[in-house]
Amino acid sequence: MKKFVVAIATLVAMLPMSLVGVGLLVSPAVFAACLSSSSLVVGPIPESLTATTHAGETVTLNHEQLTHAATIITVGAQTEGVGRAGIVIALMAALTESRLRMLANSAAIPESSDFPNDGEGSDHDSLGIFQMRPSAGWGTVAELMNATYQSRAFYGGSSGPNYPSPRGLLDIPDWQHLDPGEAAQAVEVSAYPDRYQNYQPVAEAILAALTRRAETTPGGTPIGNVPETTAIVFPLPSGTWVNSSDFGWREDPFTGERAFHSGTDWAADDGTPILALADGVVSFAGPSGGYGNLIIIEHTINGQRIASAYAHMWQSGVLVSVGDRVVAGQHIGNVGSAGRSTGAHLHFEIRPGGSNAAAVDAEPWLAAHGVQNLDAASTAALCSAQMAA
């Protein structure tokens, strides 16, 4: 503990200088920009990719399947209002419906096998990567045997090919506040939301493998070069919080159904300071679907890239911008209840591998990494040092 007090004193002493340094590099106007869906650029498509579902099954995808995933990502990035969250939902849906294969269905629709395809399906008159049915009004056989068309139809919205019905993701009221599995189900009109949720980690892995996040912020601050952290700090001051929901499968507080919870929830009073887990660079700060407002920070911990994510702040409770360099324990936001939330709390995630990687259970991770608890007084000292700078 004593060693840590010294560390904090050192951090406070260093703060003004480091903040001035950042100020010289990046103008405030540039801070207003944040990583939006347009920052999702598809890079080279790998020959294969292996990932694990929530249920623990190993899924290996080939180049053809990943090419369809690239189409889904590209169309999503080009469609206003979809963003990263919507792309993950579309990938979950296509993985569940077809394992990302362009399926013909010659039993129900003989002409479908005249189009390039990856095999045969046999569910009703369903076709293609999202298993859309011509008889349900999704499109003609020629349209539905095209991955770009199916992706546009899945996302829907006023620029979609079927507006307003059958509904795409953007036509589902308040889709951002649904669990991603439920949002996929709402478009596919399927009876089994768990099927889609099971593929969320695979969808996240595909998105991470196929897209390149900008290595620098718009202001030129390198995100790729994040120095090793000097400390690991619990993200809320000691004595201000209680655990209100663990990582893992749980009964969804909104629907009562089984759903996967990708973070840990700590209930705390609205306005409680949120502290940066470790030294790092902010890679996301702003609204993000069911997260309400979200902050993601990239860290280097024991030489590994780790991202920490903090959710449900009100807009006014986000105190950092993309590209900001933060130190462990820095006051980065205030607890709120925005987005898919039933009361003031911090939803916290640890993502080994970086911001596009899947989350792991934060509590054992924190314990294994020797987390330090800051009390409110130390937090206040850090705050005033920041204000003075």
Ligand SMILES: [Zn+2]
């Ligand atoms: Zn949560």
